[in-house]
Amino acid sequence: MKYRRFAAVDIGTNSIRSIIVQVDANGKYKILDDEKVLVRLGEGLNQTGKLAPAACERAIEALSRQKKIIDGYKVRAIDAVATSAVRKAANGAAFVKEIQEKVGLEINVISGEEEAELAALSAFHNFDLEGVRHLIFDIGGGSLELITAQGSHVEEMRSLELGAVFLTETFLKGDPVPPDDYKKLRKYIRRELKEQYANERGSFQCLIGSGGTVTSIAAMVTALRRERYDSIHGYELLRSEVVHLLAGLVRKTNKERRATPGLNPDRADIIVAGVTVVDELMDFFQVNVLKVNERGIREGLILRGLRKQALLPQERQRRTWRSSILEFARSCHFDEEHCLHVAKLALEIFQSLANRYKMGDREKRLLEAASLMHDVGYFINYSSHHKHSYHLIRHADLFGFTPRERELIANIARYHRKALPKKKHEEFMRLSPEDRLLVSRLGGIVRICDGLDRRRNGVVEAVDCRLDGTTLHLRLVGHDDISVELFGARTKGDLLELAFDLKLAIQGTPSEAGE
Template sequence: MIDTEATPRELKPTRLAAIDIGTNSIRCIVVEVDQQGHFRVLDDEKAMVRLGEGLTNTGFISEPARDRAIDALQRMTKISLGLGAEIAAVVATSAVRKALNRNQFLRSVKTATGLEIDVIPGTEEAELASLSVHHNFAMEQQRYGMADIGGGSVEIVIATGRHTETIISLELGAVFLTEKFLHSDPLEPAELKQLRKYIRKKLKKAGIGEGLPVSCLIGSGGTMTNIGSMVMAMRGEQYESVHRYEVLHSEIIHLLSMLCRKRHKERLQIPGLNPQRADIILAGMILTDELMRRCRTNQLRINGQGIREGLILQAMQKRGLISASEQPRDWRNSILEFASSCRFDKLHSLQVNQLAQKILPAVIPEHHRNQRHAELLEAAALLHDIGYFISYDRHHKHSYHLIRHANLFGFTPREREIIANLARYHRKGKPKKNHDNFAALAPEDQKLVREIGGILRLADGLDRRRNGQVTDIICQRQGHTVALTLLGQGDLSVESYGAQSKGDLFEAAFGVKLSVTTRETA
């Protein structure tokens, strides 16, 4: 007989839900946490309830807004419980904080849904946003700003690495500012001028922009994600999401100038703009513009997660699922974790990267490359074969899709797309303009994929037997020839053949002829 008591039981993954009740929208995120303290999102529900509608003028949450909120919260509760999740946190922010009928609203929600709402101060909102930033961005040894723009308030943090210098909450939300200042359609210049003057006064009084400039502003909330989407559309780019997308201040100014001239119904047609935000986007964008001016930065980085993810991370800390003093994340470890989850051949991937990194400086001069080129090549080398996880056939295409949809820490959507394309072309056909994935890249990125992809493809051929037979290489460019000497013990004919057969993209990208010789080492 089998002793069932002695059979170890598989630990059931922990599922947690968090609900963020904002002035403009309510968000509910449901995640599953593994034993290593990593989580994956099972559901991310959003409802634009406009809880703060009219609050600026009346001081009260209206009955229609309350009813919309209760309807959304009932739905979110059912989704969370249906997925077997513990509702770990339900927080309300600016609108509920300042509403004169706050207690009545809280009682109504408790009666209708059973949810106990924690009304948190703005500084705690900022701390939650900070948790999300540290989880998603590598910001060590940088001075940077964070801004989470909600409907009723903006939470601002200035930090250096993990040391927080300033943390503040200001009543400068997109809904609040719109209701207070913007009433005409199209907008009157006097209204815009008055709005800017008000924002500048509040930011200056709060000390925002004092001290040294920041390297970038990391923004979360609906205003920020919509800015990212509009700029992406303006550039003609099509990435999987705006999370970690990078936007220039000049692009925001250009968009803002165009939007200010349009009527509301015309703004509804702007590519990338959520029509439900067409009436409040201008206030949020002007605030973003002024924040970047005060902080003297030209770069906005989009955090597509924000407070709701911060709630999940906080709940995990409280339950001992992750350390409260979590070490800074590293892009390389993140790549290796993802590759391991796809059961990659680690020794082969490390060997391909080692050989590829030897070739890179020999064919791309120092003044034409930077450290990021080497990191993109390394990420692609480690991930190029993960498509085996699906099947051997067409595994290069499977690798492309797995990478494209992955959340690669430390890489922007553009860089993730480049890495996916590098993996796509490590075997079989070379990049062609009629390939949708390649055609979508900017011309300079197409050149990068050809060149770095050619190096990766060649390096993969150099480990044809997947046994690390080549212990070192000597790579020298001599005019229109690249001489490659393979060093190793024993017969290297298979590796030489692999280089010759997979050197086609390399030769085409660099306009050279590949010459391969072997040398046996003692």
């Protein structure tokens, strides 16, 4: 069988999630279905020590529906786990038995450390962490899993009773949140962190978070900033954004929180406790950046299952943003030789402009990425392929890039031909003024370099660049008649001139006598 299908089910304190993937012979997988249902399985658990009958009934109903979906996809294997609520409840074992009898799912109740291990698997798979000391965390309804790591090497894993449902039921019983209750909540979180990590303050370069609280924060922040992305996976949140968001949520009633843009209304009653945990984590460890892992434990289950089936290497091979881009572009059957050459020429021009226009490694990476993928739109159709490139890149799962960076790359590639950026271009105008200028500048470089390889034969071997006042001098070095490429560069230099406020002076070598 060419493709194999696997499913993972995560029975949490607040929600139940199932994911179905299809795997090819090389261990590459794609998501076929991703289902999430908020069931509040842990509702009232702190008071009674047991799972409530109504909560169990909601969970059985949700699992029955998800099992039917999984069966419909004819999966090869299912890995189903239950976490904090079932682990803690006195009737947890009975509930697991009931699921097996009524739904036909075998459930493995995992420890907090196993939860942490799954969250780490997902983080290592999705982020370039080479040489970075970081803290990975997954916040659920009942517990908070924490993993300290250097690169892809785990140092230690811990599980704390700091889940959003548990904290809400324990401390936040008024509406709106009473100030005294909120102070007690913060004091409790700080004490728990201090007891566990007394000597770790300020030792991490970034946090990587997963779970409904983290994705909700990202969704609310992007809504507030009027940013629109298909996925917030990889989104980077600043501490200031978390602080600002939390200050507003604490003052609101539950009804007002339910109307907050970007927030699932069903999560409104527990969101204050969850965001407070994130805020305290960032404050305690003095970390300013939080990277959002939209996938988390359920993806960790898939990765663990694939390794058990020997479909993934036991040792994780390091992924890079460049290899991810080439893999995506090859799946679109791009002209690799042409795109690699455009990227080479683009970087040569970039180097001549970088210092004056204060462009660094980040801008260089965006330019190279857009250069490599500028023509992927051919995969759909030649006509308007620059627009197709925009949409393909925007929806691509590119390793190592934030949603904002994917949007920038897509726009840069979009302007490699045809019309210049205009006010009527909705995708371009959604960007900030700063980002619009960056897209125009980098798009202008890709645009002229596409003209420099007009016949796709690499005849222009290099570009000697010299910036002199308000003029950028480009001397094309070629091994044959380069008259076509010279014409192409002069025709497609319009955006570069406009964006950098420069004049172009383009000359060819003597071998372009064919002009």
